[in-house]
Amino acid sequence: MDRHRRRTFLGISSGHSDPSVAVVRDGRVVAYAEEERFVRNKHAVGQYPTRALRYCLDAVGLRLDEVDSVSVGWHSEAYSDGRMARFFEELGQQWEPDPGTLAWQRDCLRRLSVEGMRAHHHRHWRREFGDLDFPPIQHVPHHYTHAFQAALESPFDPAVTLTVDGSGDEHTTVLWLRQGHELTPLREIRMPHSLGWFYAAFTEYLGFDAYDGEYKVMGLAAYGHPDAALAKLVGEVLAPAPDGVEFRVDPRFIHYGAHTYSARFTDDLVALLGAPPRPVAGAVGQWHKDLALAVQTALEEAVCRLVSWAVRETGVRDVCVGGGVGLNVKMNARLLALPEVDRVFAHPLCADSGAAAGAALVTCHRETGLVPPPLTSLALGPEVSGEAAAPVLAAARVPFERPADLFADIARDLAAGQVVGWVDGRLEAGPRALGQRSILADPRAVEQRDRVNAVIKQREAWRPFGPAMLASAAPRYLEPEVVDSRFMTMAFRATDELRRDAPATVHTDGTTRVQLVHRDANPRFHRLLTGFEALTGVPVLLNTSFNVRGEPIVSGVEDALRTFWATGLDVLVLGDLVVRKEPTGAGGEGR
Known part of the structure; x- marks a missing residue:
């Protein structure tokens, strides 16, 4: 390997679902992709990120044997030297585990060990690339991976940093203090006390899929009414710790017992709530909405206690959030509303798929001393341009236009009530569409929201949509004083002016999950x-991800065309080209 060239660090996340690959150079992520976008199978459960790996290598023009290392976000040494085995044994002495839990623990010890990781990755690399001189595999503790990524790519220094997920190594939640490039743990919460597992259990109880439908529970909670009796029952599952700061989850309701309905919760939870779980196709009643609210409120109160304590202890008033629970935008908004908190940055790649980038950033920093700059864009995936799209459209005999002023034409289409599929530049990383692979509509009428839900997204009618908004418009449309929410990771209270100008983007509880759009990004x-x-007169568009229910966000031209023709979309933009279901008659190529 030529050591005079720029150093290149790969990161791979290849757990049960959402496999992904990232490339880090010069202390920053330069390419990132999730396997689901290539295989068109949402979450790509059980698949290795082979296509994502090929894309990332191609993006930097290297072979696998030319990169410096591959990093994974697991403390593999602890799975190899007996530390995790002893931890699981100690858990078993406190709570008798069921067979499913024991099987999961054994699988973790095998799969996440140094040897297990080496065998897993080498097998897939050898199958795809042959017998190369494989790069070394670097292991980064899971919650440190989340914390480094969230804190070091934030604009805050110093910062209190909260990492919270299902579990990662022995931890479920850690509070950190970021000072420069140093991260110091302040509090550590371990299994089985997990907010991610708590929320996943109720996600499945309410009839959705864990690690996929949590955002549905969050959206449903807005329709709930406070119910003291339900809150008390939920409080038996998740309660404050004796110190009044941490939380404790009663594992009898999550892991340790019979699992007639779901692997995520026990029959004791069903007995506690006094009602059977909602079937997947069952009706959503007011009781389910009230339960969702009780669960969401319990989550928010648990994290607020932790963050309030950390701010008091350190005097640091800016907060970063990492780990999969950080995708809960209502929780993030509740943190921002704390009187002792000034600003909040929730990393948009906070889930385990994003740990591919986080682990590579950590290794790059360890070996070069480089610190990533604040994150400003997630346009890191495969690119679509008009030049690349034109031959695909021509081969498919799809007429298209190349307008003289694309932006003026599409703005007129949107103002006239047309719904637009917008595919432009590099695919954005993460679960939110941010103007690279978006479905766009006029936000001024709620009928547009309902149309997008019913005939385009093909999803539940109660699900909300967020706005893409010029950053300069935030003071007039959002409360309170707004942090820079450019990645749709925060919900804000809408002002009366936003409810008047863009009602289709305001949720039933008066909040809105916003993307602030900057010219430079x-x-x-x-x-x-x-x-x-x-x-x-309205600098806002309804913006949702370019996909239909149950499918990943589109990546390339072919994906976009399939979704365009299969839904009620009116217009498709591919770079500087436009496809219409009802051509306007304007002169254009391919007509």
């Missing part, structure tokens, strides 16, 4: 919003 999307404002 996404100039083309910013230009479209500016054009829409010039026509309507």
Whole structure:
């Protein structure tokens, strides 16, 4: 290997679901992709991220044997030297584990050990690339991976940093203090006390899939009414710890017992609540909405106690959030509303798929001393341009236009009630569409929201949509004073002006999950919003991910075309090309 070239660090996340690959150079992520976007199978459960790996290598023009290392976000040494085995044994002495839990523990000890990781990755690399001189595998503790990524890619220094997920190594939640490039743990909470497991259990109880449907529970909670009796029952599952700061989960309701209905909760939870779980196709009643609210409230109160303590202890008022629970935008908003907190940054790649990037960033820092700059864009995946799309459209005999002023034309379409599939530039990383693979609509009428839900997204009618908004418009549309929410990781209270101007983007509880669009980070999307404002006076668009229910966000031209023709979309934009279901008659190539 030529050591005079730029050093390149790969990160791979290849757990049960959401496998992904990232490339780090010069202290920053330069490419990232999730396997589901290539195989078109949501979450790509059980698959190795082979296609994502090939994309990332191609993006930097290297072979696998030319990268410096591959990092994984697991403390594999602890699975190899007996530490995790002893931890599991100690757990078993406190709570008698059921067969499923024992099987999971044995699988972790085998799969996440140094040897297990080496065998797993080498087998897939050898199958795909042959017998190369494979790069070394670096192991980074799971919660440190989340914390480094969230804190070091935030604009805050110093910062209290909260990492919270299902579990990672022995931990479920850790509070850290970031000072410069140093991260110091302040509190550590271990299995079985897990907010991620708590929320996943109720996600499945309410008839959704764990680690997929949590955002549905969060959305459903907005329709709930406070119910003291339900809150008391939920409080038996998740309660404050004796110290009044931490939380404790009663594992009898999650792991240790009979699992007639789900692997995520025991029959004791069903007995506690006094009602059977909602079937997947069952009706959603008010009781389910009230339960969702009780669960969401319990989660928020647990993290608020932790963060409030950390702020008091350190005097640091800015907060970063990492780990999969950080995708809960209502929780993040509740943290921001704490009087002792000034600003909150929830990392948009906080889940385990994003740990591919986090682990590579840690290794790069350890070996080069480089610290990543604050995150400003997630446009890190495969690129779509008009030049690349044109031959695909021609081969498929799909007529298209190349407008003289794309942004003015599409702004007029949106203002006239057309719904647009917008595919532009590099695919954004993570679960939120941010103006690279978006479905866009006029936000001024709730009928547009309902149409997008019913005939395009094909999802539950109660699910909310968020706005993409010019960053300059935030003071007039959002409360309280807004942090820079450019990645849709925060919910804010909508002002009366937003409810009047863009009601389709305001949830039933008066909040809105917003993307603030900056010209320097996404100039083309910013230009479209500016054009829409010039026509309507409203610098806002309804923005949702370009996919239908049960499918990943589209990646390439073929994905976009399939979804376009299979739904009620009116217009498809591919770079500087436009496809219409009802051509306007304007002169265009491919017509």
